Amino acid sequence: MNRLLRRWFIAGLLIWLPLAVTLLVIRFVVNILDTSLLLLPAALRPDFPGFGVLLSIVLVLGTGALAANYIGRRGLSWAESALGHIPLVRSVYGGMKKLAETLFSGNAVAFRHALLIRYPHAGTWSIAFQTADTPKQLQDQVGQELVTVFVPTTPNPTSGFLLLVPKQDVIWLEMPVEEALRLVISLGVVAPDVEKLTAYSAQARAANAVRG
Template identity: 65%
Template sequence: MTLLLRRWLIAGLLVWLPLGVTLLVIRFVVGLLDTSLLLIPPAFRPEIPGLGVLLSIVLVLGTGAIAANYVGKRFVLWTEALFARIPLVRTVYGGMKKLAETIFSDQSVSFRQPILIEYPRKGIWSVAFLTGSPIGEVQDKTADHVLTCFVPTTPNPTSGFIVLVPEKDVIRLKMSVEEAMRLVISLGVVTPERTDPPADPPPPTP
């Protein structure tokens, strides 16, 4: 009877845990996007759940359409020049702009390549993501050509460590970014399928 109850408990948790976490994430994202309704005066603000999501999408697309034309580009440049004169704002805004440009660039490989590196020491392997190739002083003061790698923490991949690893020591994985993220978030329980057939076992020693 105890084994049966334990089996039912595990089966129930396997159903509700992923579902509950998914619902919480969706609720958080929808609630965050719903804050765009604050732009509408309270007297005209409709009480429709999820309307802020649609409004946020419209705002982002509209901003992109304006910023893509000549007048919009000039306004964006003027705004950036204004922000560059404010000490704290220029640091935050400049860093976030550079990060967004790097991630969303068509030529960027940031977070699009799962890799395997020996971290935190030789002989211990960690799943990481290639974020770029450093230039300037960082590269000039290293003997080898290094790559910037992000090692996410488990089970929260939004935090982690930045390490500079020689390119010759980086193993590029064939798994997708989504598969690598599932591996990290699940504490290694959810592993992707093999992309290559397993190697033949070594012959027995006589």
């Protein structure tokens, strides 16, 4: 009987836990979007949920439409130039703009490859992701080819460490970035999709052959 109850309890958790986390994330996003109501005078704010989300979407679309024409681009360029003269704002805005361009550009890829590197010490391996080409100046200073990688923390992959690793010390994983991220987020519990690994393995083996 105890074993049956335990099995039922675990089965229920597997249903409700992902659902609860999903609802919490959605609620968090909706609450953030609802803050756009603060742009309206108190007397004009409608008293029903969800209007802030709609207002945020309208604001984003309207700003995008304005920035897409000549006058809007000139105004945006002037505003960014003005922000560039404010020390702290310049650093934060510039970094976030580049991050947004990387994430939302159709031609850009935030993570290029899933990798294995020896981290945090030589006796262990960690999953990492190649983010960009390492500046030549840095490689010239150390006298070897480097790979710029991001090592995410688990289960929250939005934080982590940026490392420059010698190319000969990097192993290209035979799995897509999405599968490697799923492995990190799930604390290693969710195994990668075998079919995706098979389709991706030829490219990874070629990369490892070049490394060797």
